[in-house]
Amino acid sequence: MGEEIGSRMVVVREFESDKDRERVEAVEKICEVGPSGKLSLFTDLMGDPICRVRHSPAFLMLVAEMGEEIVGMIRGCIKTVTCGRKLSRTGKNPHLSPKHLPVYTKVAYILGLRVSPSHRRMGIGLKLVQGMEEWFRNNGAEYSYIATENDNLASVNLFTDKCGYSKFRTPSILVNPVFAHRQRLPRKVTIIPLNPSDAEALYRRRFATTEFFPRDIDSVLNNKLTLGTFLAVPTGSHTWPGSERFLQDPPQSWAVLSVWNCKDVFTLEVRGASRVKRTLAKTTRIVDRALPWLRLPSIPNFFRPFGLHFMYGVGGEGPEAVKMVRALCGFAHNLAKERGCGVVATEVSSRDPLKLGIPHWKMLSCDQDLWCIKRLGEDYSDGSVGDWTKSPPGWSIFVDPREF
Incomplete structure (x- = not known):
């Protein structure tokens, strides 16, 4: 599908590996990700731009093309997950203790929305999200959700203001x-x-x-x-x-x-660190190698791919x-x-x-990742919980590694 933005036509279409791989990698390399105000992380997808969703039951990658240039991309996948629970008795005897059973729904996940820095604020991100949501609906997904940094205002505004998502959960990375x-x-x-x-x-x-x-x-x-x-x-x-x-x-x-x-x-790579921070990190490694019996918490070399x-x-x-x-x-x-x-x-x-x-370093972690959710259609889950987007958070959450 194509739409004219300014004086140029933008086409959103399915990713074609042989044709698009190098151009997608070029966009990835100029798009840094990570919480603002902290060290930024550059993600290298190991030569396979779709690898982070291909392990899911159903997946798709779309690219936004302007002329011969790829200016954005988005990945998405669909799976069935627990959205609530219902009571069921373990047998016909009414005196038996009730047992909780999962309530499942078909949910879609958006991962890796990227727009080239030189083409932002032109509506390209919105077009990519809309194209992905169309595929979600055509494949029976009842909900769509995304994860973004809580302080990434551009991303939060795109999904909550323009795409109709609501803030849903705030897990910790x-x-x-x-x-x-x-x-x-x-x-x-x-x-x-x-x-x-x-x-x-x-x-x-x-x-x-x-x-x-x-x-x-x-x-x-x-x-x-x-x-x-x-x-x-x-x-x-x-x-x-x-x-x-x-x-x-x-x-x-x-x-x-x-x-x-x-x-x-x-692989990841930390970018944007000052020379002082790089020197300090290197010093901790030198001291740790010289005095290994002290078992000092040295900082690994995050300034090259890891x-x-x-x-x-x-x-x-x-x-x-x-x-x-x-x-x-x-x-x-x-x-x-x-x-x-x-x-x-x-x-x-x-x-x-x-x-x-769970041991962690605050400077590398994110206390409040933000998950936003949108209802795409009627909830056909077994034992409906109503509108999942309005449900209160529980004590725990299962994070699928295929989407990290």
Whole structure:
């Protein structure tokens, strides 16, 4: 579809890899992302502009073309997720305790909207969003949502003022550097790797009613980018008997998380740092190498491309669940160190009590990421929760690693 902007025609069409790859990469390289007022991050998509959505059940990438020049792009995907829960009894006996079951809906996600700096404020971003929403509706999506920085006024205004989205959730992005030394794990915590089948059973039984939980969690856990799912339990209190027996008689406290290998999808690079900050960061690395027994928190070299691991499915139960999560984060740090990553990241609800167990650096993190949502049509979810966009936030949220 084409529309005249000024004196030139802008065409929004589907991305064609052989034809568009190099021109899309050129736009990506001049579009920096990151919270304003902090160090900006440049994302390199490893030569595959659509790689960050291709692991989703349905995905699309559109480009905006002006003459022979690509001036913008947008990515989107569609999946089925939990939007609420309903009560169901475990049998016909009315005296049995009710059980919560997930309510699913088909939701679309917009990722990676980019417009060339020289072509902004011309309505190109709006045209890209409208083109993506048309594809969403044609494929049965009931809601569309996006994530943006809370202080990115241009992005927030585009979606809330011009596209009809409303502010919905404010999760926290927590980022921790991967240091030159391994993290020491507590002796009183045992970490057990789970196979995908056991991990799926655990997630579906304990977290399927969590908001945004993907119904195809098995596809996520079996994806080659998932490096594993890990369970933390008190040492000596439990051995792994299989998912069914574990769920019937779990220890008093436990925690779980999975690790997604973003390093094989894209790399990041910090730009905009002053010479003083670069020198300070280098000094911490020099001191750490000279005095390794001090185990100083040195700053990795963020000023050249680096990879990250994303922790997803963070959850747990019991009075020591925060301690268990902290141990799992240390384990994930060591895994990232072995694989040459610069940071470990996760995203959780800002209300989640387990957030206290996730180590992070404030200068690299975002306390309030902003998710905006829009209702595209009638809600046909099983056991409708009404208009999901008006529902209050819960204590936790499931962040799909395919969209990070």
